[in-house]
Amino acid sequence: xxxxxxxxxxxxxxxxxxxxxxxxxxxxxxxxxxxxxxxxxxxxxxxxxxxxxxxxxxxxxxxxxxxxxxxxxxxxxxxxxxxxxxxxxxxxxxxxxxxxxxxxxxxxxxxxxxxxxxxxxxxxxxxxxxxxxxxxxxxxxxxxxxxxxxxxxxxxxxxxxxxxxxxxxxxxxxxxxxxxxxxxxxxxxxxxxxxxxxxxxxxxxxxxxxxxxxxxxxxxxxxxxxxxxxxxxxxxxxxxxxxxxxxxxxxxxxxxx
Amino acid sequence: xxxxxxxxxxxxxxxxxxxxxxxxxxxxxxxxxxxxxxxxxxxxxxxxxxxxxxxxxxxxxxxxxxxxxxxxxxxxxxxxxxxxxxxxxxxxxxxxxxxxxxxxxxxxxxxxxxxxxxxxxxxxxxxxxxxxxxxxxxxxxxxxxxxxxx
Numbered sequence: 426x427x428x429x430x431x432x433x434x435x436x437x438x439x440x441x442x443x444x445x446x447x448x449x450x451x452x453x454x455x456x457x458x459x460x461x462x463x464x465x466x467x468x469x470x471x472x473x474x475x476x477x478x479x480x481x482x483x484x485x486x487x488x489x490x491x492x493x494x495x496x497x498x499x500x501x502x503x504x505x506x507x508x509x510x511x512x513x514x515x516x517x518x519x520x521x522x523x524x525x526x527x528x529x530x531x532x533x534x535x536x537x538x539x540x541x542x543x544x545x546x547x548x549x550x551x552x553x554x555x556x557x558x559x560x561x562x563x564x565x566x567x568x569x570x571x572x573x574x575x576x577x578x579x580x581x582x583x584x585x586x587x588x589x590x591x592x593x594x595x596x597x598x599x600x601x602x603x604x605x606x607x608x609x610x611x612x613x614x615x616x617x618x619x620x621x622x623x624x625x626x627x628x629x630x631x632x633x634x635x636x637x638x639x640x641x642x643x644x645x646x647x648x649x650x651x652x653x654x655x656x657x658x659x660x661x662x663x664x665x666x667x668x669x670x671x672x673x674x675x676x677x678x679x680x681x682x
Numbered sequence: 683x684x685x686x687x688x689x690x691x692x693x694x695x696x697x698x699x700x701x702x703x704x705x706x707x708x709x710x711x712x713x714x715x716x717x718x719x720x721x722x723x724x725x726x727x728x729x730x731x732x733x734x735x736x737x738x739x740x741x742x743x744x745x746x747x748x749x750x751x752x753x754x755x756x757x758x759x760x761x762x763x764x765x766x767x768x769x770x771x772x773x774x775x776x777x778x779x780x781x782x783x784x785x786x787x788x789x790x791x792x793x794x795x796x797x798x799x800x801x802x803x804x805x806x807x808x809x810x811x812x813x814x815x816x817x818x819x820x821x822x823x824x825x826x827x828x829x830x831x832x
Binding site for chain 2: 612644
């Protein structure tokens with residue numbers, strides 16, 4: 426294990442030495458960097474705007490849909506029981522496709538194959554609401570990446586992507602979220618980029634959106650071509666971020682600036 | 683770095699002939715840790731430089747640096763404060779740092795403002811283009827040398 430996190434100034438002056446991964450005891454949710462006001466908004470279900478998406482997802486859960494006219498509840502019963510802890514262990518390995526799948530992809534699969542409905546759009550209201558509702562059933566539970574060796578290549582690829590300098594600004598995710606998480610970029614806290622709150626209500630979006638949408642924002646910020654929604658690359662990044670956040674509490678729906 | 687090390691940089695030299703949008707960067711001379719002459723031969727305008735440094739979309743300086751600019755609460759703290767930089771560094775030293783900080787510190791997070799993009803997956807709009815044009819670099823240099831108050 427590495428020694429104490431060097432002070433930011435030292436990390437910058439050290440020149441050439443990447444500070445590297447964050448030790449388990451130093452992990453902090455994005456929530457801890459927010460203003461007291463935004464934290465309070467997340468903490469109270471009556472003021473957390475993400476709860477509207479949870480309610481919409483709850484409705485969709487029991488609405489029959491598709492050519493089979495089945496609801497999620499027809500097969501899965503009470504989500505509070507059947508979906509408890511599920512989001513905390515995604516992305517998971519998907520036998521059908523022989524590769525890792527993220528939670529939204531998993532839900533989309535049930536929508537098309539089990540209900541016989543149209544493929545839901547990745548950032549569309551319906552899939553975002555269902556994903557938020559399902560992930561909400563894990564709130565408070567620890568992130569628990571499965572001990573499945575078949576996920577190892579995706580986690581390694583996610584880590585490689587996280588540490589690759591991208592875009593015209595030539596910055597890696599790690600340049601900010603591992604090496605400078607204590608700092609401020611313009612007026613914003615950099616944070617450690619933990620995926621614990623997703624899907625989140627983002628004040629800047631005035632809406633709930635996925636982890637992939639959040640990562641897209643950072644890629645566009647460094648002037649890189651973002652990956653396609655649902656791509657293996659994003660699922661790999663998700664798998665790495667979840668392993669990096671193992672044990673931290675799920676917060677869905679998180680609120681972020 | 684000790685004695686003046688002279689290197690001539692013309693990064694566009696190896697482009698294949700026939701490509702239509704071959705980026706051409708003008709050459710500059712590095713002496714020690716400085717670029718002594720202005721890029722393109724003409725010095726810039728400090729007022730224009732002040733505006734460029736303070737704006738948030740194009741130069742991006744204040745995302746990382748604080749300094750004697752408007753809106754301190756929107757300035758980042760990932761880099762040294764630029765207050766007094768005109769005392770700490772010479773004009774030529776400032777120029778090299780803005781042009782290509784990675785020449786001095788390959789691990790720096792500061793983008794090379796006058797170079798060809800080095801990161802992967804550069805978005806189409808920015809491909810094959812430096813972040814700033816020589817005239818804009820010179821405006822910024824002309825402004826930073828005036829920051830004498832420490």
